Amino acid sequence: MADTAKRLSNAPAPPRGAAAPGTAKRLTSALQRVPVWLVYAVGFIPAVAYFALGVMDELGADPMKVLERELGEWALIFLIAGLCVTPLRQLLGLSLLRFRRALGLLAFWYVTLHLVTYLVLDQGLDWAAIWADIVKRPYITIGMASFVLLVPLALTSNNASIRRLGAQAWNRLHTLVYLAAAGGALHYLLVVKSWPLEPLIYAAIIATLLAWRGWRRIAKPAGARAARA
Numbered sequence: 001m002a003d004t005a006k007r008l009s010n011a012p013a014p015p016r017g018a019a020a021p022g023t024a025k026r027l028t029s030a031l032q033r034v035p036v037w038l039v040y041a042v043g044f045i046p047a048v049a050y051f052a053l054g055v056m057d058e059l060g061a062d063p064m065k066v067l068e069r070e071l072g073e074w075a076l077i078f079l080i081a082g083l084c085v086t087p088l089r090q091l092l093g094l095s096l097l098r099f100r101r102a103l104g105l106l107a108f109w110y111v112t113l114h115l116v117t118y119l120v121l122d123q124g125l126d127w128a129a130i131w132a133d134i135v136k137r138p139y140i141t142i143g144m145a146s147f148v149l150l151v152p153l154a155l156t157s158n159n160a161s162i163r164r165l166g167a168q169a170w171n172r173l174h175t176l177v178y179l180a181a182a183g184g185a186l187h188y189l190l191v192v193k194s195w196p197l198e199p200l201i202y203a204a205i206i207a208t209l210l211a212w213r214g215w216r217r218i219a220k221p222a223g224a225r226a227a228r229a
């Protein structure tokens with residue numbers, strides 16, 4: 001969901017820096033023909049499939065846990081996909097900017113469904129138990145904090161909000177997605193308690209994507225200074 005008012009228009013942005021390699025250019029222009037609604041339609045397939053399997057009693061011995069976990073994992077996948085848009089443009093010249101809002105909103109809707117599954121199916125809307133969980137279990141506290149961070153981003157993921165806030169303030173607000181993604185990865189690491197590979201891989205991918213941005217931020221002003229000199 002983060003950065004740039006280029007999202008005001010759904011038009012493709014030319015890649016920064018070196019000219020896009022031919023393949024990336026061709027792929028970018030082929031992707032211009034893909035309607036954004038298709039990304040939402042395809043993106044919601046896992047949610048629909050898991051709910052349908054749940055209704056048909058095909059999710060194994062503990063269907064609620066499977067549903068809860070799958071929705072959480074898809075939320076993380078869409079968060080990562082959104083965070084990949086900028087590095088793909090910077091490194092390969094492949095512009096997926098048109099789809100970034102859809103990827104961010106899909107992440108938000110998956111987290112919301114994940115949260116609703118927890119509140120309704122897992123906790124049976126027992127607010128005292130839910131509050132006790134938020135206070136006592138660090139992975140729930142961090143998950144909840146990450147969800148709260150995503151709410152203003154989802155609410156302002158529209159052209160009217162970019163115009164109202166101004167590009168700079170909007171971009172600043174949307175850097176919260178970095179914190180939410182780091183929180184999501186940490187939440188997953190804390191859920192599993194042991195050290196299986198999957199949460200570590202997600203955490204490593206998110207750490208790399210955030211480190212890339214940090215490095216660009218540090219390196220860019222230095223590069224600009226060198227160019228001026």
Ligand code: HEM
Nearest residue numbers: 069072073075076111115118140143144146147184188191
């Ligand atoms: C950015 C926000 C969040 C992300 C990205 C996220 C992601 C995940 C992931 C990837 C898992 C593990 C899936 C697996 O084991 O394969 C998980 C599990 C879980 N999450 Fe979240 N989550 C978020 C927020 C929340 C919130 C707000 C709650 C509830 C308050 C929550 C409650 C849970 C629970 C109860 C589990 C399962 C624990 C168990 O297996 O017993 N999560 N989440």
